[in-house]
Amino acid sequence: MRIVILSRNPRLYSTRRLVEAAEKRGHEIIVVDHLKCNIEIEKRSPKIFYKGEYLDNIDAIIPRIGASVTFYGTAVIRQFEMMKVFTSVTSQALTRSRDKLSSLQILARAGVGLPKTVFTNYTKDVEHVVKSVGGAPLVLKLLEGTQGLGVVLAETKNAATSVLEAFNGLGARVIAQEFIKEAGGADIRAFVVDGKVIGAMKRQGKEGEFRSNLHRGGNATIIELTDEEEKTALKATKALGLGVAGVDMLQSSKGPLVLEVNSSPGLEGIETATGKNIAKEIIRYLEIHAE
Ligand SMILES: Nc1ncnc2c1ncn2[C@@H]1O[C@H](COP(=O)(O)OP(=O)(O)OP(=O)(O)O)[C@@H](O)[C@H]1O
Ligand SMILES: [Mg+2]
Numbered sequence: 001m002r003i004v005i006l007s008r009n010p011r012l013y014s015t016r017r018l019v020e021a022a023e024k025r026g027h028e029i030i031v032v033d034h035l036k037c038n039i040e041i042e043k044r045s046p047k048i049f050y051k052g053e054y055l056d057n058i059d060a061i062i063p064r065i066g067a068s069v070t071f072y073g074t075a076v077i078r079q080f081e082m083m084k085v086f087t088s089v090t091s092q093a094l095t096r097s098r099d100k101l102s103s104l105q106i107l108a109r110a111g112v113g114l115p116k117t118v119f120t121n122y123t124k125d126v127e128h129v130v131k132s133v134g135g136a137p138l139v140l141k142l143l144e145g146t147q148g149l150g151v152v153l154a155e156t157k158n159a160a161t162s163v164l165e166a167f168n169g170l171g172a173r174v175i176a177q178e179f180i181k182e183a184g185g186a187d188i189r190a191f192v193v194d195g196k197v198i199g200a201m202k203r204q205g206k207e208g209e210f211r212s213n214l215h216r217g218g219n220a221t222i223i224e225l226t227d228e229e230e231k232t233a234l235k236a237t238k239a240l241g242l243g244v245a246g247v248d249m250l251q252s253s254k255g256p257l258v259l260e261v262n263s264s265p266g267l268e269g270i271e272t273a274t275g276k277n278i279a280k281e282i283i284r285y286l287e288i289h290a291e
C-alpha cells in the first residue's frame, strides 16, 4: 500500500513508530504536513497539492492532527475522503470527538457512563449548577483545555462561583462536572483499534494531584480491564464512529465513567506501559479496510 501520515513533525514518537511499522510490513509511507497541503476543489476532480506535486495513488491515510489545527486538518482529511482514500479517522468523527461537549452529549445518548456534567454560561445561579453535579468539591473544565491544563478542582461552592465567573468573564467556555473522588487521582486509558481493546494502562497522578495526566507528572502502568470497562470503551468508540481511539475512563463506585475519547491517541505512553506493538495494529487495521 501507499500510506500517508498526516503529521506536522516526522520526529514525533507516534509518527516515527507508524513509519517503522508500515515499512516493516512492506508498505510505502509518506509523512505529509497537512498545513502545507493545498486543497484543490473542482468538479469531480478533487486533488491535493503538496511540495511541488499532486498526492496520487494513495490507499490510506493516518491523520495525526493536533488540537490547534483541527479546522485545516479536517479539511485535508475530507479532501482525501473525496478522493476515495481510506482514513483511520474520518473527518466527521474527528470533528465530533474534538468537541468535548458534543462528544459527551453523544456518549450520554448512547448509554455510556459519564460523570454528571453541566454546561452553563450563566453565573447568577451557580448554586443550582453546583447542586446538579453533587455539590462541592466539583471539577471545572475549560472546553478547549488539553493535557490537564484548564481542569480545576473547586473545593467549595464559593470557589466554584469565583472560577466560573472568572472563566466566563474571559469569554472561555467551561463545564462543571461531578468530582469522582474514589478514582483517587487515577484514570485508565483503553486503546481501541477496529472494535477491540488492544492495550490498556492506568495513569496515576503524582502525590497530591487529582489529575492523572502524564504531562502533569503522572505515571502509567499496564492493567487488565474488567469486562464492563472493556464494553464501555468499545461502546464509546462506536458511538463516536472511530476506528482508532484512546478512551479515558475513571473507575468509580458506579462503574467506569468516560471522560473523553481521543481520536489521535499518542503511542508513546501506551507502548511503553504495555510493551505492545500498537503501531503495528494500526497498520494492520489499514490493511484490512483500505481497498
Ligand atoms: N470529574 C472528574 N473527577 C475526578 N477526576 C477527574 C474528573 N475529570 C478529570 N479528572 C482528572 O483530571 C484529568 C484531566 O481531565 P481531562 O482528561 O478531562 O482533561 P484534559 O486531560 O485536559 O484533556 P485532554 O485529555 O483532552 O488533554 C483526568 O485524567 C483525571 O485524572
Ligand atoms: Mg485527559
Ligand SMILES: [Mg+2]
Binding pocket: 260, 261, 262
Ligand atoms: Mg483529549
